[in-house]
Amino acid sequence: MPPQEQAFREQKALLWAFAGVDRYNKVLRADPVEIKVRWVNKSATRAELSIAATVIVDRAIDLQSLMWLGEEADWYGTGSGYDDSAVMMVVIYDETPDINHREVYREVALQRFHGALPQRALVGEAAISNLLIGGTGAGFTNGVCEECTELNAATVAALVINDLELQEWRGEYLELFAGTGTGSCEQEWQWHVTRDLLNNRVTVELALFGLGVVAGWQKSNTVWDGIEPLVLALQSGSHASCGWPATLSIQGVTYVPPTGSLLLTGSRFRVGTCVGCTTLNANFTLLAVASGSSANLWRSAEFTFDGVPYRWEVWRNAIGDHSGLLLKRVSDGVLLAAWVFESTWDGVDEVRFGFSAAADDGCCVWPRQLTVKGI
Numbered sequence: 001m002p003p004q005e006q007a008f009r010e011q012k013a014l015l016w017a018f019a020g021v022d023r024y025n026k027v028l029r030a031d032p033v034e035i036k037v038r039w040v041n042k043s044a045t046r047a048e049l050s051i052a053a054t055v056i057v058d059r060a061i062d063l064q065s066l067m068w069l070g071e072e073a074d075w076y077g078t079g080s081g082y083d084d085s086a087v088m089m090v091v092i093y094d095e096t097p098d099i100n101h102r103e104v105y106r107e108v109a110l111q112r113f114h115g116a117l118p119q120r121a122l123v124g125e126a127a128i129s130n131l132l133i134g135g136t137g138a139g140f141t142n143g144v145c146e147e148c149t150e151l152n153a154a155t156v157a158a159l160v161i162n163d164l165e166l167q168e169w170r171g172e173y174l175e176l177f178a179g180t181g182t183g184s185c186e187q188e189w190q191w192h193v194t195r196d197l198l199n200n201r202v203t204v205e206l207a208l209f210g211l212g213v214v215a216g217w218q219k220s221n222t223v224w225d226g227i228e229p230l231v232l233a234l235q236s237g238s239h240a241s242c243g244w245p246a247t248l249s250i251q252g253v254t255y256v257p258p259t260g261s262l263l264l265t266g267s268r269f270r271v272g273t274c275v276g277c278t279t280l281n282a283n284f285t286l287l288a289v290a291s292g293s294s295a296n297l298w299r300s301a302e303f304t305f306d307g308v309p310y311r312w313e314v315w316r317n318a319i320g321d322h323s324g325l326l327l328k329r330v331s332d333g334v335l336l337a338a339w340v341f342e343s344t345w346d347g348v349d350e351v352r353f354g355f356s357a358a359a360d361d362g363c364c365v366w367p368r369q370l371t372v373k374g375i
Helices: 146-150 276-282
Strands: 010-018 016-022 027-029 031-045 049-058 066-071 090-097 106-113 130-136 153-163 166-172 174-176 187-194 201-208 212-219 231-237 247-254 262-267 284-291 295-300 303-305 308-317 323-330 335-341 351-358 369-374
Touching: 016 031, 031 066, 049 090, 066 174, 130 166, 130 187, 146 174, 153 187, 201 231, 201 247, 262 308, 276 303, 284 308, 323 351
Parallel strands: none
Antiparallel strands: 010 031, 010 066, 016 027, 027 153, 031 049, 049 106, 066 090, 090 106, 130 153, 130 247, 153 166, 166 187, 174 187, 187 201, 201 212, 212 231, 231 247, 262 284, 262 369, 284 295, 295 308, 303 308, 308 323, 323 335, 335 351, 351 369
16 A cells, blocks of 8 residues: 555645745745645634645645646646636645555645736746856955855856746845954845836845845846856945946856755865865766665765865765765765764755864865755
8 A cells, every 4th residue: 555645645736835025025936836635625624723724745845835726738728728717726734654654645725816927938938947147257356255256156046936927036045254354254145037018127136134135236128048158247236345346247057957966065164274165166067876765875975175085975864864975085984074964854855954073173264055956
């Protein structure tokens, strides 16, 4: 008999996953994906909420996500048509493990949704999923931010809202050090890209957590297809942390990560006695080399650090509910530094490993946390 979370899911539904809110507190949702479900329409009340349907699903689903019973082909008009009044919003999410805590039964409760419906890009346009952001010209230079030059690296931003009036992409959070000396602190930066389809305007903004937008670039009077390279001019730079470049370039990209892999990102190493520490700031792909019900192991390709071959290694112990991120020398497996995650991890969700120990504290200034996520 199949596990509970897979049993009886013979229907298809579209899911627009909740993806946060924008600076105007407008809810953002990802592009729709088709999933298998067991959908039961009903009229009930739970936790003082009016419920229009309950749905058995195979994954954790955030509140404020949208769902619609039907196939993707029908939603986009290539099949038998659809009833857009049947779009519903997730208001309750429940999960119940079995007696052995091996499988999880997941169910959501839905309310009818009366807001603006999700829309695909304008007819005839290519489907854009990602953007590549990069500086042109002089690029970013150090101001009072010690690591501003790291913003010169190309960054991929994912599409988080896509309708007939506006498209918006957002990048991963970048952890950089602002300030100098003892007053320096780690802050989170994020790229925002918006394409205003009504006013033919494209805007790129750099936001700093807690302060909002600190710099902006814009291109007006442009009918941009979201694919071809576009150069935008600096409009403002209100926060004097960095030397802002006069222009930024963006273009559409297709990103297809390898299956069964992890991405090590968010690394912000500062130079100690080792002049090559900044090599570790790159994002690294780690491929699965061993997997099982109780443990998993991923490794990166070899790379040269301080003139010596090293590799990243991530292990997951499902029984002990803890995981480790290791930087190891290839020749003899000697550990240079380690980070740990002391909780249950499925090997897919984004988690932050906390710094644990280093064999040579004088080599680099080790970051307090490193982020790993499945791709």
